Amino acid sequence: MRGRVPVGLAVSGDELGLLSAFLSGYLCCQLLQAQQGLLEFKHRGPVSESYSGANTSSSAKSTTVAFAGLLGLAALGIASAYWRPHPTPVHLDSVIAPAQQAEDTGYASSDEVRKAIEELKKALRGEVITDASTLVTYGSSANSYHPASPHSVAVRVNSTDDVVKVVNIAKKYRIPVVAYSGATSLEGHYSGIESGSICIDMSGMDKVLEIHEDDGDLVCQAGARWEDINQILKDKDIPLFFPIDPGPGATIGGMIGTGCSGTNAVRYGTARAEWFLNVTVVLPNGKVIKTRRRARKSSTGFDTTKLFIGAEGTLGIVTEATLRLAPVVPTKVAMAQFPTVEKAVSAVQEILNSPDGPHIQCVELLDDRMMAAINAAGLVSRSYPVSDTLFLKLQGTNESIQQTATTVQNIFSRHGSTAFEFASSEDEAAEMWENRKYALMSTITAGGEGTRVWTTDVCVPVSRLPELVYETKKDLAKSGLNKTTIVGHVGDGNFHALIGFNSDEELPNVSAAVHRLVHRAIALDGTCTGEHGVGVGKKEYLYDELGEDTVELMKTIKAAIDPLNIMNPGKLYPDDKPGKGH
Numbered sequence: 179m180r181g182r183v184p185v186g187l188a189v190s191g192d193e194l195g196l197l198s199a200f201l202s203g204y205l206c207c208q209l210l211q212a213q214q215g216l217l218e219f220k221h222r223g224p225v226s227e228s229y230s231g232a233n234t235s236s237s238a239k240s241t242t243v244a245f246a247g248l249l250g251l252a253a254l255g256i257a258s259a260y261w262r263p264h265p266t267p268v269h270l271d272s273v274i275a276p277a278q279q280a281e282d283t284g285y286a287s288s289d290e291v292r293k294a295i296e297e298l299k300k301a302l303r304g305e306v307i308t309d310a311s312t313l314v315t316y317g318s319s320a321n322s323y324h325p326a327s328p329h330s331v332a333v334r335v336n337s338t339d340d341v342v343k344v345v346n347i348a349k350k351y352r353i354p355v356v357a358y359s360g361a362t363s364l365e366g367h368y369s370g371i372e373s374g375s376i377c378i379d380m381s382g383m384d385k386v387l388e389i390h391e392d393d394g395d396l397v398c399q400a401g402a403r404w405e406d407i408n409q410i411l412k413d414k415d416i417p418l419f420f421p422i423d424p425g426p427g428a429t430i431g432g433m434i435g436t437g438c439s440g441t442n443a444v445r446y447g448t449a450r451a452e453w454f455l456n457v458t459v460v461l462p463n464g465k466v467i468k469t470r471r472r473a474r475k476s477s478t479g480f481d482t483t484k485l486f487i488g489a490e491g492t493l494g495i496v497t498e499a500t501l502r503l504a505p506v507v508p509t510k511v512a513m514a515q516f517p518t519v520e521k522a523v524s525a526v527q528e529i530l531n532s533p534d535g536p537h538i539q540c541v542e543l544l545d546d547r548m549m550a551a552i553n554a555a556g557l558v559s560r561s562y563p564v565s566d567t568l569f570l571k572l573q574g575t576n577e578s579i580q581q582t583a584t585t586v587q588n589i590f591s592r593h594g595s596t597a598f599e600f601a602s603s604e605d606e607a608a609e610m611w612e613n614r615k616y617a618l619m620s621t622i623t624a625g626g627e628g629t630r631v632w633t634t635d636v637c638v639p640v641s642r643l644p645e646l647v648y649e650t651k652k653d654l655a656k657s658g659l660n661k662t663t664i665v666g667h668v669g670d671g672n673f674h675a676l677i678g679f680n681s682d683e684e685l686p687n688v689s690a691a692v693h694r695l696v697h698r699a700i701a702l703d704g705t706c707t708g709e710h711g712v713g714v715g716k717k718e719y720l721y722d723e724l725g726e727d728t729v730e731l732m733k734t735i736k737a738a739i740d741p742l743n744i745m746n747p748g749k750l751y752p753d754d755k756p757g758k759g760h
């Protein structure tokens with residue numbers, strides 16, 4: 179088991195730093211997703227201000243101080259996580275697997291891995307990294323509590339040609355290749371492979387190559403971050419934006435990899451909608467394909483672009499993509515309290531199915547415990563009723579927003595809403611949305627010193643959400659996991675449990691609660707993951723969720739495209755059931 183890193187199981191200084199980075203990062207995400215702007219989370223770089231693109235608000239200034247403080251926290255967390263004063267020199271042998279393991283797996287021996295590294299150094303213009311502590315960072319994530327191994331080598335690529343060279347060397351020696359981009363995925367997606375692996379760091383391929391304003395699309399490299407893309411459009415006074423909004427720092431390649439979404443999904447859909455018009459991919463055999471041309475529509479055969487959305491880097495490495503863009507539309511914010519999640523959800527369903535439904539850009543549910551945590555944490559200026567609360571963003575012209583607000587208010591009161599506030603100005607909207615954006619930090623702060631959080635996501639048909647929330651809260655209380663709060667993209671039936679805990683000893687209890695939650699969601703005709711993806715953490719649920727034959731189809735596609743199984747093995751596809759041949 180040499181080389182295994184039980185991520186998150188020991189609280190070393192580094193891990194505290196990583197945890198701090200994660201928490202700060204997640205808070206930044208709340209801020210970002212809440213306000214749609216002004217924040218940039220750089221994975222290994224400075225944290226700076228930028229714009230996410232959907233909507234600007236003059237009231238942004240009113241939150242600058244809070245942002246500055248939180249950005250400071252984030253910077254501190256990131257710095258302590260990734261800055262090592264004197265990196266311990268570790269010999270390459272310590273990150274290359276022993277030869278006999280290679281025989282077991284069919285992958286390259288340690289000698290072959292060494293030869294491959296030498297070839298990579300000769301072949302690439304980009305950097306080839308063999309420093310052991312950096313490889314641990316590349317191979318593990320503070321956001322995931324699943325076991326991970328360091329990579330044998332990491333390469334920073336600059337072009338599709340670079341990626342082809344890496345894949346050809348990996349193919350020659352049969353070494354697993356793992357794409358790494360924004361590194362914000364949450365289920366061990368890019369962890370290293372125990373027998374040895376090459377990590378391809380795509381983050382340098384971050385250029386926007388072409389903008390076609392009239393056509394409403396742009397072409398970019400896969401390492402471009404969604405916030406940067408929106409900032410570039412804003413800087414150029416182009417009134418368009420890319421509406422898929424996952425974690426801060428996420429890149430186009432990683433977003434395609436995980437089939438992500440975010441708060442905007444209720445209005446704009448997910449990465450699986452047609453926001454990616456085509457992708458350029460380096461296949462496991464080293465060939466480069468482009469899945470489609472730039473036309474908005476095409477009915478030429480089946481959709482090969484989709485094959486790579488949610489494939490988590492197991493079918494090829496995406497190097498470029500054409501993104502469809504949406505017009506920037508003004509927004510306003512509303513907030514309402516409800517006596518139960520059930521009433522809140524039924525109100526949301528009615529609004530979304532009404533003629534004003536298309537004017538709802540985001541609907542977020544914060545449960546009563548989250549509201550209590552917000553009050554207890556004291557990060558906002560006033561106290562709120564401790565009840566299940568909806569935060570909404572309405573979009574459109576002034577007239578349509580006013581009309582939608584009236585509809586929303588009427589529907590809410592019919593469904594027993596106990597209080598409703600609609601912000602009539604942008605300043606008021608930003609102030610109100612602050613409550614939503616303090617959600618995660620409030621969970622941590624209210625949990626007390628040393629609180630850590632395991633974030634998980636599931637998704638069910640919206641009508642089944644109240645039952646899921648009710649049963650889950652009962653189960654968490656019975657398990658003694660009383661520091662948990664719930665936040666949901668309620669318009670999509672997608673919900674996140676932020677399970678607070680303090681010690682490693684609690685991890686089996688937390689993990690068991692996540693397991694039960696996933697099974698509960700699947701039993702309600704839902705999914706083990708609405709937006710975070712499968713990685714290592716959720717793959718065991720695919721047989722249950724999709725059925726044996728669907729999983730076999732996935733494995734057949736994988737085997738056809740990647741017969742050597744070199745693209746991110748061990749992720750996404752569940753292990754074979756006992757007695758199965760694969």
Ligand SMILES: Cc1cc2nc3c(=O)[nH]c(=O)nc-3n(C[C@H](O)[C@H](O)[C@H](O)COP(=O)(O)OP(=O)(O)OC[C@H]3O[C@@H](n4cnc5c(N)ncnc54)[C@H](O)[C@@H]3O)c2cc1C
Nearest residue numbers: 204359360361362363425429431432435438439491496709
């Ligand atoms: C604070 C925070 C908030 C978040 N909020 C959301 C949210 O609201 N919605 C949501 O959906 N997710 C959310 N996430 C999860 C995460 O942001 C998404 O999963 C995101 O899509 C990952 O993108 P990335 O660039 O970080 O990918 P990475 O983590 O680098 O990689 C993800 C997967 O894609 C593969 N991959 C990466 N690049 C490529 C490529 N070029 N070609 C092929 N495969 C590739 C990797 O091998 C890996 O399997 C959040 C995460 C954090 C930390």
